[in-house]
Amino acid sequence: MLRQTLVTIFLLLLFFLIISRLFYWQIIKGSQLAEAASEQYYYKLRIAPTRGEIRGSDASSLVINRGAYLVFAEPQKIGDKDNFSRQAAKILDLDEEIIKSRISAENIVWAPLKHKVDEETYEKLKADKIEGIGFEKESVRFYPEASMAAQLLGFVGNDEDGMDKGYFGIEGFYDRALKGKEGSLIQEKDARGLPIILGGSKRISAENGENLELYLDRTVQFILENSLKQGIEKYGAKEGLVAVIDPKTGGLLGSASFPSYDQREYGKFDKQLYTNPLIASTYEPGSTFKVLVMASALNEKVIEPKTIFNEVGPVRIGEYSIRTWNNQYHGEMSMTQVLEKSSNPGMVFAGQKLGRDKLYNYLKEFGLGEKTGIDIEGEEVSFLRPVNEWKEIDLATTSFGQGIAVTPIQMLTAVSVIANKGQLMAPQVVKKMMNQGKVIEKKPKKIAQVISPATAKVMTEMMILAVDNGEAKWAKPKNYRIAGKTGTAQIPVSGHYDEEKTIASFIGFAPADDPKFVMLVMLREPSSSPWGSETAAPLFFTISKELFAYYGISPQE
Amino acid sequence: MKYQLGFHKPKPQKVVNHSRMPTFLGVIVMMLLFLQVMVSNRLATVGTSIAKIEKDVQQLNEENIDLRQKIASNSSLLVIENKAKLLGFTTEVKPIYISREPSVAFDLH
Numbered sequence: 158m159l160r161q162t163l164v165t166i167f168l169l170l171l172f173f174l175i176i177s178r179l180f181y182w183q184i185i186k187g188s189q190l191a192e193a194a195s196e197q198y199y200y201k202l203r204i205a206p207t208r209g210e211i212r213g214s215d216a217s218s219l220v221i222n223r224g225a226y227l228v229f230a231e232p233q234k235i236g237d238k239d240n241f242s243r244q245a246a247k248i249l250d251l252d253e254e255i256i257k258s259r260i261s262a263e264n265i266v267w268a269p270l271k272h273k274v275d276e277e278t279y280e281k282l283k284a285d286k287i288e289g290i291g292f293e294k295e296s297v298r299f300y301p302e303a304s305m306a307a308q309l310l311g312f313v314g315n316d317e318d319g320m321d322k323g324y325f326g327i328e329g330f331y332d333r334a335l336k337g338k339e340g341s342l343i344q345e346k347d348a349r350g351l352p353i354i355l356g357g358s359k360r361i362s363a364e365n366g367e368n369l370e371l372y373l374d375r376t377v378q379f380i381l382e383n384s385l386k387q388g389i390e391k392y393g394a395k396e397g398l399v400a401v402i403d404p405k406t407g408g409l410l411g412s413a414s415f416p417s418y419d420q421r422e423y424g425k426f427d428k429q430l431y432t433n434p435l436i437a438s439t440y441e442p443g444s445t446f447k448v449l450v451m452a453s454a455l456n457e458k459v460i461e462p463k464t465i466f467n468e469v470g471p472v473r474i475g476e477y478s479i480r481t482w483n484n485q486y487h488g489e490m491s492m493t494q495v496l497e498k499s500s501n502p503g504m505v506f507a508g509q510k511l512g513r514d515k516l517y518n519y520l521k522e523f524g525l526g527e528k529t530g531i532d533i534e535g536e537e538v539s540f541l542r543p544v545n546e547w548k549e550i551d552l553a554t555t556s557f558g559q560g561i562a563v564t565p566i567q568m569l570t571a572v573s574v575i576a577n578k579g580q581l582m583a584p585q586v587v588k589k590m591m592n593q594g595k596v597i598e599k600k601p602k603k604i605a606q607v608i609s610p611a612t613a614k615v616m617t618e619m620m621i622l623a624v625d626n627g628e629a630k631w632a633k634p635k636n637y638r639i640a641g642k643t644g645t646a647q648i649p650v651s652g653h654y655d656e657e658k659t660i661a662s663f664i665g666f667a668p669a670d671d672p673k674f675v676m677l678v679m680l681r682e683p684s685s686s687p688w689g690s691e692t693a694a695p696l697f698f699t700i701s702k703e704l705f706a707y708y709g710i711s712p713q714e
Numbered sequence: 715m716k717y718q719l720g721f722h723k724p725k726p727q728k729v730v731n732h733s734r735m736p737t738f739l740g741v742i743v744m745m746l747l748f749l750q751v752m753v754s755n756r757l758a759t760v761g762t763s764i765a766k767i768e769k770d771v772q773q774l775n776e777e778n779i780d781l782r783q784k785i786a787s788n789s790s791l792l793v794i795e796n797k798a799k800l801l802g803f804t805t806e807v808k809p810i811y812i813s814r815e816p817s818v819a820f821d822l823h
Contacts, residue, residue, distance in 0.1 A: 218786040224779055294776065301786035346761075353761055379791045711811045 206337030209366030235289030329534030372408030393684030407582030443646025446558025508556030629694030636712030641665020
C-alpha cells in the first residue's frame with residue numbers, strides 16, 4: 158500500500174514537473190521562441206522609399222537620386238584584420254584605426270564602414286576581392302546643375318539614427334514630404350531562402366517621397382549666378398545677392414548669393430554658408446526703403462507727387478542733423494524729385510507728414526517685422542521696435558531706410574506690392590507637389606491690399622522717373638520702362654556707422670506697366686565705389702537686359 | 715385463438731436503399747485532394763521564379779535611375795553651354811524688334 162502511494166506521488170510530481178516546464182516554454186518563453194522560429198522560416202525586408210526629386214519650372218531636374226553603396230564588413234569572415242583595415246582605409250579614404258576598432262568590437266557580425274560610396278570606389282573594392290567586405294545598394298542625391306542654387310535647395314545629411322534627413326533650404330523645409338514612408342515585406346521562405354507562394358506573406362508598399370516643382374526658372378538662375386559672379390569681381394564686393402520674384406504670384410524665379418557652398422560636399426564648407434542670406438541675413442535697406450514710405454504717404458493722401466518740399470539744408474532732429482547723401486541741396490522740389498535726387502531731408506518731410514503711428518502700421522501691412530513664411534528652412538526675422546518706443550529721430554531715420562533692419566525677401570515682397578496693384582502676395586518657392594500621378598498645386602496667396610491700385614500706379618510712375626532721371630540713368634537699357642530705386646546704406650559697426658563700408662543695392666521691377674519680375678541686387682562693401690548707383694544699379698540693368706531677351710520683352714518706348 | 719394451418723403472418727420485408735451519394739462525394743474529395751497535391755507541387759517551385767522576377771525588377775529600377783541621371787547630366791545648362799561654345803554660339807544678345815504696326819507697303823487692303 159505504501160509503495161503504491163509513493164509511486165503515485167512520484168508520478169504526480171513528474172507530471173507536475175512536465176506541465177510546469179511546458180508552461181515555461183509555451184507561455185513564458187512562447188513569444189520569444191516564435192520570434193526566433195520566424196527568423197528561420199520568414200525573411201523580412203525593409204523596402205526603402207525613393208526620396209522625391211526637385212524640379213525647376215520647366216520640369217528640368219535640379220535634384221534627383223542616383224545609385225550608391227553602403228560598404229560594410231563582416232568581421233567573422235575577416236582573417237587578417239590589419240590587412241583588411243589597411244586595404245579598406247586606402248580605397249575608402251578612411252582612418253585605418255577607426256576601421257580596425259569597428260571590426261574588432263566584441264560580438265559584432267556586421268559593421269558599416271561607409272555610406273554613399275560611388276560606383277568607381279565600389280568597382281575598386283570589388284576588384285580587390287577583400288575577404289569580409291560586403292555591399293548594399295542605397296541611393297544618394299545627385300545635382301545635374303552642380304552647385305547651382307545650393308543655398309536655396311539645401312542638402313541631405315544624416316540624422317542621429319543614420320537615416321537621410323534634409324537640412325536647410327527646400328530639402329530641410331520639405332523633408333517629410335520628400336522622405337516618403339518606408340515599406341516592409343515579410344515572406345515565408347523555404348530551406349533555400351526562396352519565397353513560398355502558398356506560405357504566409359505580408360507586404361506594406363513603400364510610399365515614395367513627393368516630387369516638387371518650383372517656381373524657380375533654371376535659365377533665370379543661371380543668368381543670375383553668372384552675372385552676380387561677374388559683378389562681385391568687377392565691383393570688388395565681399396558678398397553679393399540677387400533675387401527675382403514674380404509679383405503676381407509671389408513665386409521665387411531665382412536667387413543667387415555668393416559666397417556659397419557646394420551641396421555635394423557640404424562637409425568641407427563653413428556651416429555659416431549653409432544659411433540662405435535671402436531669408437536669414439538682415440541689413441539696413443537705405444534709400445531703397447524710401448519707395449515704401451513714399452507709397453504709404455501717398456496712399457494716406459498726406460502728400461501728392463507734386464507736393465513741394467524746400468530743401469535748403471540739413472534737417473535738425475534734436476541733436477541730430479539729417480543731410481543729403483552728397484551734401485547738395487536743391488531748393489524747392491516735388492516728391493517725385495525727392496525720389497529722383499534720393500533726398501533724405503525730403504523723405505523726413507514725407508515721414509513726418511505721415512506720422513509715426515501710420516508709418517508703423519503701413520510697415521506692418523507691408524509685411525515687415527515678421528516672417529514672410531516663405532517655404533525655405535532657416536528664415537530669420539528682424540522685429541520692428543514697438544511704436545511707443547520710437548523717438549522723433551527714429552521716425553526720421555526710418556523714413557530714409559536707416560535704423561531699421563529687413564531681410565532681402567521682406568524687401569522684395571514689400572516692393573512687389575507696388576508692382577502688383579497694391580496687393581501683398583506671400584512669397585513661395587514650391588509651385589506643385591506630385592506623387593504617383595496626384596498633383597497638389599500651391600496656389601498663390603494674397604495676404605492684403607496694402608495700398609490702392611491708383612497709389613501703386615502713381616508710385617510706379619515716380620519710380621520710373623527716379624530711374625530715368627536719377628544717378629543711375631546712364632546704365633539703364635534704352636526704351637524700356639523700368640521702375641526702381643538705388644540704395645546706399647552705411648553698415649552699423651559697434652553702435653555707430655562705418656564711414657567707408659556700405660551695402661549698395663538696387664530694387665526695381667520691369668516692364669513697369671505689366672511687371673514680369675521684381676529684382677533686388679545687393680553688394681556688400683563694393684570697393685570700386687560705395688554707391689548703389691555705380692555698382693548695384695548697373696548690375697541690375699545688365700541682368701534685366703538678359704531677362705528681357707529671355708522673356709521676349711520688347712522695348713515699350 | 716384460431717390459426718390457419720400452414721400459414722404464418724408474413725414478416726415485413728426490409729427495403730435496402732443503395733444510395734450512390736457517399737461514393738460520389740468520396741470521388742470528389744479524392745479528386746480535390748489530387749488537385750491540391752498537383753497545384754502545391756507546381757507552386758512549390760514558383761518561389762524561384764518570383765525571386766528571379768523580383769531581382770529583374772530591382773535591376774531595371776536601378777538601370778532606370780542610372781539612365782535618369784545620365785539624361786539629367788547631359789541636359790544640364792553647364793553641358794549645354796559648353797557644347798554651344800564649341801559650336802560657335804556666343805552670349806552676345808542683339809535682339810531685333812519689329813514694330814507692331816505694319817508699314818504701308820504691307821497694307822494690301
